Amino acid sequence: MDLSHVRRLIDLLAHAPVTELEVEEGGCRIRITRGGAPSASPAMALVPVADVSPMPVEAAPAAAQPPVAPAETVITAPSYGVFHLSPSPGAAPFVTVGQAVQVGQEVGLVEAMKVFNAVRATVAGEIAAVLVEDGMEVEAGTPLFRLA
Template identity: 45%
Template sequence: MMSWMDRIREAIELAGRSGVTEMELREGEIYIRLSRSPAVAVPSAPLPQDQSPTAIQAIPAPSSPIVEEVRPSEHIVSAPAYGIFHQRPAPGSPPFVTVGDKVEKGQQVGLMESMKVFSAIEADASGTVMALLASDGEEVEAGAPLLRLQ
């Protein structure tokens, strides 16, 4: 039998893989609601009574695409997936890039941590870093703008 902590971990992993922003878990008198975006108001729907105790109901989030204004001579490096963005390879070490740095296509510009797995984020274009759009350690959605290149 799965413990509640195992169920919560499984729900978090499901949300990370599927892009679901909110879900509810209910078993008897125990009710847990998970949300990755607390600033977004999403109407909740009660779970139907005929679902099993471990059922997970996904509540669709309103579509609010992440928009970043891009000038013709600029390029945005975006998050490849949902996770935690890291600007440096390890705490206390210098960041991969800073504003003013020149980067080449394929150069590592950050790390993405998702479920304790770290993946390199590489620039998909060459240019000069004009702005860092995500903070070190910030939780970001897939497609979130991370860097602005010119």
């Protein structure tokens, strides 16, 4: 079983109404489960922190603190697959740079195993940049568009 096949199985589990998937193929067996409680990402590593003695900190009044700037707003890939900017080859793209988008508007497609999943805007805004090329392979969570 190759890595791309395992990724497809993980994607399938993510979009299916089941919590466990077990597949046996060619003497190789894989079991994927989805837990109900949030857990740390397996890609995250624990890094030891040096022991530092605490320093006294004076609390500033809440009104004196500057407002926190919002994080960069991006639209990300919903799953692993091949990203498409248009509904079919040769057709106009769903969105272009400078175009306003509304919440829920379709902005692209991700194709995995001949199944097309719509990429939808999660917030309203204006497309500031397209971050991936048409036909590029993307992972779930890959930033696709930056919004202004």
